[in-house]
Amino acid sequence: MNAEFLQALKDLERERGLKTEVLLGVIEAALLSAYRRNFGTVQNARVEIDRNTGECRVLAQRTVVEEVEDPRTQISLEEARQIDPRYQPGDVVETEVTPRDFGRIAAQTAKQVVMQRIKEAERNMIYEAFAGREGDIVTGTVHRVDKQNIYVDLGKAEGVLPASEQIPGERYRQGDKIRAYLLEVRRTSKGPQIVLSRTHPGFLRRLLELEVPELQDGTVELKTMVREPGSRAKIAVYSRDPHVDPLGACVGPRGSRIQAVVNELRGEKIDVVRWDADSSRFIAEALSPAKVTAVEIWEEEKIARVIVPDNQLSLAIGREGQNARLAAKLTGWKIDIKSESQMAEIYSQEYAGYHGEEGGRGEES
Structure with a gap:
């Protein structure tokens, strides 16, 4: 390694944000591992790269002691003071033990470390770039x-x-x-x-926001939505501005806005309904395109009975129950759909039963 190598590291810092000092520290640690692996030493050591010249040195570290027990890791006080009279027991003496052919190992190791760090940095950059775009x-x-x-x-x-x-x-x-x-x-x-x-409800939400400016600026709010991907979806929208029709804003002129979303979803049908704080009205809206005559609700059980004209029953239920199923998911209510004729029969039976009971009680008295 040389000064050109140091300059290359500085260029990497400028171009890729890899800190030169951090890279040098990692290279020194890798070189120490390579030194121990190739030269089979058990002595304490460290590797030092000169920050000006790029020169690489291996320095053996021995602790100053009164009596040496392990000459690979210890040095006597007398010998240490021959190097520098200021040494005291417990100090660490460093002496260079750089092997003759260590330069070749150092160059190979440094290249591997740098390439690995570049790869890791690129992966981190990609992760950071895309992690911030989830959704x-x-x-x-x-x-x-x-x-x-x-x-x-x-x-x-x-x-x-x-x-x-x-x-x-x-x-x-x-x-x-x-x-x-x-x-x-x-x-x-x-x-x-x-x-x-492409099936997540968020995909539909984002597509709508791209097509409908009123959703982007908050004038129209998408309250809730459900999807059966590739088949049908329902969205409930609400306008904060009484002068803005949330349905018209989402559908667009001649249906252009909603059609653009349908095209992206390869023909998935989208019902846009008006959200309402009143549960009865919201449930009626959720069953669109069917027309609803009346809605009876049981608040505690979250059950609703919806009455529709006879000719609207199949439309309200939908193919294989899809319309009713999506409406129930959209509103959070269990929905029981009855036609007007079915309800007339139910009311008739209830009426007959009620008067039958009255008659029975009259006979007993």
């Missing part, structure tokens, strides 16, 4: 696809879109552009692992 949308190019995972080139790093985070039915090929939700950044021995998602 954001990232854009990349499909790098490769295996049986389950999709690997995405994000520029400085590679992200993985696991099978569990892929929208059912979506297919990607190498070279395709893709947008995804940055779900998590994990530290691993091989560097940061960036986990992506």
Whole structure:
């Protein structure tokens, strides 16, 4: 090692933020390990790199004692004072023991240490850059696809879109552009692992915020949302400004805003409903696009019975119960949907039962 090596370290400090003094300390520790490994010594020692010339020296360390028991780690007071009369018992004497061919070992070791530190620094920089973006949308190019995972080139790093985070039915090929939700950044021995998602509700939220300025500035608030990725989603929105229609803001002129989100989600239908503090009205809204006649609620049990016109029953329930299921998740209520004719029959039975009981009591009296 020489002055050019020191200059290279200073250049690394300037370009990559690797502190020269820290690097030199790590190199000295690595050189000490290399010295012990290659020369089989058990004596105390340290390695010193001259900060001006880059010269590398190995210094044996021996403790000053009155009577020497181990000459590899101890030196007599008499011998120490021949070096410097000021030495006292307990002091440490250093003498150079640099092997003849240690320069070659030092150069190799230093190179390995620096390269490892550069790699670690790059990994840390990537981790810090992406860890601060968890919850954001990232854009990349499909790098490769295996049986389950999709690997995405994000520029400085590679992200993985696991099978569990892929929208059912979506297919990607190498070279395709893709947008995804940055779900998590994990530290691993091989560097940061960036986990992506296209099924997370946060992905839908971020897409909406990109398309709807009123969501970004807080005029419209997205109160709650639910998704069945690739199929359907429901979002409940509320406007802080009475002059701003939250539904119109999210849907956009001729449906342009919501359609842009639907296109990104490959056709996933999105119901935008109006959030209401009144549970009955909110439940009715949540069953959109079905029209609701009435809502009966039991607050303590969080159960609601919803009455709809006969021709709206199948729409309210939805295919395989999806609309009712999503509405229940959106509102947090257990929802029982009945048609008007079903309720008429229930009321009729209840009425008949009530009067039957009255008649029975009358006969007894």
